[in-house]
Amino acid sequence: MASKTFTTSEELKETPKKLKRMRKSKIEKSENIIGFLFVSPMILGISVIVLFPIVAAFILSFADWKFVTSIDQLKWVGFDNFVALSSDEKFIKSVINNAIFILTVPITMLCALFLAVIIDKNVYLKSYFKVAFFMPYISSVVAIAVVWQVLFHPSQGPINQVLMTFGIQNPPTWISDPSFALISLMIIHIWISIGFSLIVYIAGLQSIPKELYEAADIDGANSWYKFRNITFPLISPTSFFLLITGIIASFKVFDLIAVLTKGGPLNSTTMLVWHLYERAFIDLDVGYASAIAVVLFLFVFTITIVQWLGQKKWVNY
Amino acid sequence: MRSKRQINIKKIVSTIILFFCSIAFLLPFIWMLSTSLKIEADVFRYPIEWIPSRWNALSNYQEVWFGDYPFYLYYWNSIKVAVLTTAISVIVSSLAAYGFSKVRFPAGAWLFIIVLATYMVPPQASLVPQFILFRYLGLFDTHFGLILLGSFSVLGTFMLRQFFLGIHNDFIDAAKIDGAGHGIIFWKIALPIVRPAVATYAILRFIWTWNDYQNPLIFLRTDALYTIQLAMQKFTTINGSFYTLIMAAAVSAILPLLIVFILGQKHVIDGIALGGVKG
Numbered sequence: 185m186a187s188k189t190f191t192t193s194e195e196l197k198e199t200p201k202k203l204k205r206m207r208k209s210k211i212e213k214s215e216n217i218i219g220f221l222f223v224s225p226m227i228l229g230i231s232v233i234v235l236f237p238i239v240a241a242f243i244l245s246f247a248d249w250k251f252v253t254s255i256d257q258l259k260w261v262g263f264d265n266f267v268a269l270s271s272d273e274k275f276i277k278s279v280i281n282n283a284i285f286i287l288t289v290p291i292t293m294l295c296a297l298f299l300a301v302i303i304d305k306n307v308y309l310k311s312y313f314k315v316a317f318f319m320p321y322i323s324s325v326v327a328i329a330v331v332w333q334v335l336f337h338p339s340q341g342p343i344n345q346v347l348m349t350f351g352i353q354n355p356p357t358w359i360s361d362p363s364f365a366l367i368s369l370m371i372i373h374i375w376i377s378i379g380f381s382l383i384v385y386i387a388g389l390q391s392i393p394k395e396l397y398e399a400a401d402i403d404g405a406n407s408w409y410k411f412r413n414i415t416f417p418l419i420s421p422t423s424f425f426l427l428i429t430g431i432i433a434s435f436k437v438f439d440l441i442a443v444l445t446k447g448g449p450l451n452s453t454t455m456l457v458w459h460l461y462e463r464a465f466i467d468l469d470v471g472y473a474s475a476i477a478v479v480l481f482l483f484v485f486t487i488t489i490v491q492w493l494g495q496k497k498w499v500n501y
Numbered sequence: 502m503r504s505k506r507q508i509n510i511k512k513i514v515s516t517i518i519l520f521f522c523s524i525a526f527l528l529p530f531i532w533m534l535s536t537s538l539k540i541e542a543d544v545f546r547y548p549i550e551w552i553p554s555r556w557n558a559l560s561n562y563q564e565v566w567f568g569d570y571p572f573y574l575y576y577w578n579s580i581k582v583a584v585l586t587t588a589i590s591v592i593v594s595s596l597a598a599y600g601f602s603k604v605r606f607p608a609g610a611w612l613f614i615i616v617l618a619t620y621m622v623p624p625q626a627s628l629v630p631q632f633i634l635f636r637y638l639g640l641f642d643t644h645f646g647l648i649l650l651g652s653f654s655v656l657g658t659f660m661l662r663q664f665f666l667g668i669h670n671d672f673i674d675a676a677k678i679d680g681a682g683h684g685i686i687f688w689k690i691a692l693p694i695v696r697p698a699v700a701t702y703a704i705l706r707f708i709w710t711w712n713d714y715q716n717p718l719i720f721l722r723t724d725a726l727y728t729i730q731l732a733m734q735k736f737t738t739i740n741g742s743f744y745t746l747i748m749a750a751a752v753s754a755i756l757p758l759l760i761v762f763i764l765g766q767k768h769v770i771d772g773i774a775l776g777g778v779k780g
Contacts, residue, residue, distance in 0.1 A: 215606050218683045222600025223612055225593045229653030234619040237627035237634065244630065251633075299522065306515040314770055315763075316523040319530060322762045322769070324712040326730045327751035330737050331533045334744055340545035342532065349547075375526070380773065387774030436623055439714045443734060457625045464629045465719060477626040484623045 238481065244474035251468040265475035275476065277451050278459045281366060282435060282483075285455065288370045288377070289430035293423060295374070296381035301415065303382070304389045314386070318379035325376070325439035332372050333359065333444055359444055362452040369440050369453055377433070381426050388422030389415070421495075428491045432484055456480050530755075537561055537748035544744045561749040570739070572753055574725065575732035580757075582644055582728055583710040586651040591703050594657035595695075599687045601658070602665035603673055613662075620655040625715075632719060642722045650720065651710050657702050660772075664698040665691060701772030704765040711758055729754050 245265055249258040269275050303313050320328060335343050338357035347355040356364040392415065400410050438457045441447060447454035447462065456476060464473035535551050536544055538558040543550060566572045601613045631650070632641070640646030668691055676686045692699070714730040721727060727735070733754050740746050762769060 215604055216608070219600050219604040219606030219609050222604055222683070222687075223597045223609065226597035226616065226653060226658060227612055229593060229649070230616055230619050230655070232634075233631065233650060233653055234622055234627055235615075237630035238619075238622050240630035240633075241627055299519070302515050302519055306512050307519055308512065308516045311766075313519060313523055315766060317526050318762075318770065319759075320526060322708055322712075322758055323530075323755045324714070324730055324733070324758065326712075326714050326733050327533075327754045328529070330733070330747055330751050331529050334536075334544075334747070335529060335532065337545070342545075342547075342549055345545075345547045345549075379526075383770055383773050432623070436625065438625065442714070442718070443737075457623075460625055460628070461719075464632070470629055470633070473629050477629060480623055481626040484626075485621055488621045 241474045241477045241481070244470055245478045247471040247474070249470045251470055261471065265472050266478075268472065269475055269479065274451055274454055274459055275456075278454045278456045281453065281455050284366060285370060285373070285434050285437065286431055288373050289427060289434060292374050292377045292381050292430065293426050296378050296385050296426075297419070297423075299378070300382050300385035300389055301411065304386055314383065317382050320376045321379035326443050328376065329372070329440055329443035332368075336368060359453075360449060362450045365445055365449060365452045369437075369444065372440060372444075373434075373437060377430070381430070384422060384426060385419065388419050392418045424491075424495065428487065431487055435480065435484055456483075533748050533751050533755075536745055537752045539745050541743060541745050557745065558749075561745050562753070564746055565736070565749045565753055570732055570736045572729070572732065572750065575727050575729045576753075576757075578644065578726060579711060579729040582647055582651075583707050585644075586648045586710045587703050587706045589648065589652040590654050590657055590706050591699060593652055594654055594702065595661050595692065595699060596687075597658045598661035598665050599683075599691055602662045603668070603670075603686075603691060604683055616655055616658060620659075628719065635720060641720060642726065644726060647716055647720055647728075650716050651706070651713070654706065657706065660702055660775075661695060661698055664695040668694055697768065698772075700765065701768040704761060704768050705772060707761060708758055708769075711761075 246260055246262060247258050248261045248264070249255075299313075299317065303310060307313060335341055336358035338344065338360055341358075343358070344355040358368045359365050396414050396418075397410060400414060405413075435455075436457060437455060438461065441453055441455060441458045442461070445453040447458050457480065460473050460476040460480065463469045463476060531551065532549070535553060538556055538561070539550070539553040540555045540557040543553060543555055597616070601609055601616075635641045635646050638646075640649065672690060673686055676690055681689070712730065713728075714734070717728045717731040718734075721731065724735075733750050736750050737747050
């Protein structure tokens with residue numbers, strides 16, 4: 185009797201705990217299902233649109249296959265595509281041009297930082313300037329490219345006419361001159377991207393504590409000293425972010441080339457993405473284009489890894 | 502007193518200098534607008550006529566909008582694609598962002614890392630298999646395919662997740678105790694709180710989709726389905742030397758964006774600043 189009472193009281197004590205545990209695991213289970221429901225459209229979409237294609241690109245880079253032929257014409261050729269790449273002049277030219285194009289990133293950043301420092305402290309009409317410098321960034325690259333094409337017109341374009349009034353006899357023919365075409369594209373690219381860097385820099389400058397400048401003022405520091413020793417080091421996380429996103433974005437430049445030069449003249453403006461496009465959608469060479477895609481992926485992947493590793497090492501917080 | 506006045510003079514001087522810099526950014530737009538109003542013979546007149554002496558605006562824009570390449574059709578296509586892409590993308594991204602931040606499930610962390618990892622893939626690297634897949638699925642040369650391509654944004658998910666994380670969990674637990682499920686909490690509590698972030702993302706997504714040239718170029722073939730950017734390029738190729746028409750087309754292509762941008766200016770600039778600083 186006594187023992188029976190004991191068990192019941194024990195049971196009584198146990199039940200709420202058990203119930204709680206049961207309820208908890210039930211909640212956990214339902215949280216799991218609900219969680220999956222919330223994220224599943226995204227996961228499904230990403231799998232179909234990005235994950236599957238990138239895996240397929242890696243696999244197809246070992247194949248020799250044209251779009252127009254049926255799938256049973258596909259031949260596995262091992263590393264042949266990559267070997268062919270290493271002696272493909274246009275591909276090598278593309279890699280070099282991509283490397284040169286990276287120069288636009290520091291130039292954009294310097295201009296943007298210069299403008300940002302002035303806009304942040306020393307001007308009236310702040311929001312006018314933000315909008316004005318940002319306009320090229322939000323405008324369609326196709327429309328902008330077309331406008332610049334006319335501005336750069338070799339004989340009658342406004343740019344060359346202005347240069348000629350300033351006494352330059354033979355101004356460059358810009359996008360139709362092999363030695364100036366890439367520079368022309370770079371100028372337009374810088375012009376487009378300054379707005380973005382500027383906005384990011386202004387936000388970065390605003391997060392620097394004012395006390396630091398006040399302290400420097402008391403010590404009698406001049407503007408350059410303050411810039412060199414306060415602004416520059418404290419803005420370095422923003423600079424690093426802009427450097428990495430800028431380099432990655434420079435690998436994705438397509439619209440400008442497609443509208444303005446189509447890689448020419450004499451391959452002087454071809455870049456990886458453009459070369460890939462030509463091989464894939466003009467020559468219809470799936471395997472070869474996929475090999476270029478793999479190289480492109482590896483470049484961007486390496487830069488991202490460098491970012492991960494470098495963030496702690498090179499950035500002063 | 503003296504120092505204050507000095508600072509103000511300095512400020513005026515730098516405003517003027519910067520104003521001249523900003524002109525370099527606006528001049529191409531002004532040139533574009535003014536050329537679109539001229540007659541063809543005056544395009545390359547030098548010194549540049551900023552205000553046309555001979556106007557031809559009506560017939561230029563008429564030719565662009567209702568000529569051989571009628572822009573009203575491409576406008577409609579672009580609006581359709583951009584609005585639907587924005588809507589679907591906002592829904593998908595905010596659902597996922599909520600799932601990744603406020604539903605505590607163990608697989609979530611892993612799935613989120615996978616989603617983030619796909620951000621490293623340059624879009625062009627997956628282009629060829631995407632193309633093959635879309636042909637196979639019958640999505641090639643359809644607006645639906647184009648919309649799908651823009652609907653799953655890692656950036657949007659990441660951005661909105663940051664904002665959902667900012668909502669205190671007590672809010673959500675309190676709602677749970679009152680018997681609300683995650684569906685109701687998401688719709689009635691979480692989403693209204695992050696509405697400004699959703700607006701920012703929606704504006705950016707609209708602008709990006711409107712400006713997209715590469716996907717329409719590769720995934721559309723039929724003239725009648727063209728979006729404005731693609732039509733703009735074809736129009737330029739055909740009207741090669743009719744610069745007034747080309748500029749009228751460029752003005753038409755940029756205008757809706759400027760309107761969206763000026764209306765949502767604060768949202769756009771804040772959103773970009775925030776994304777950049779958080780990095």
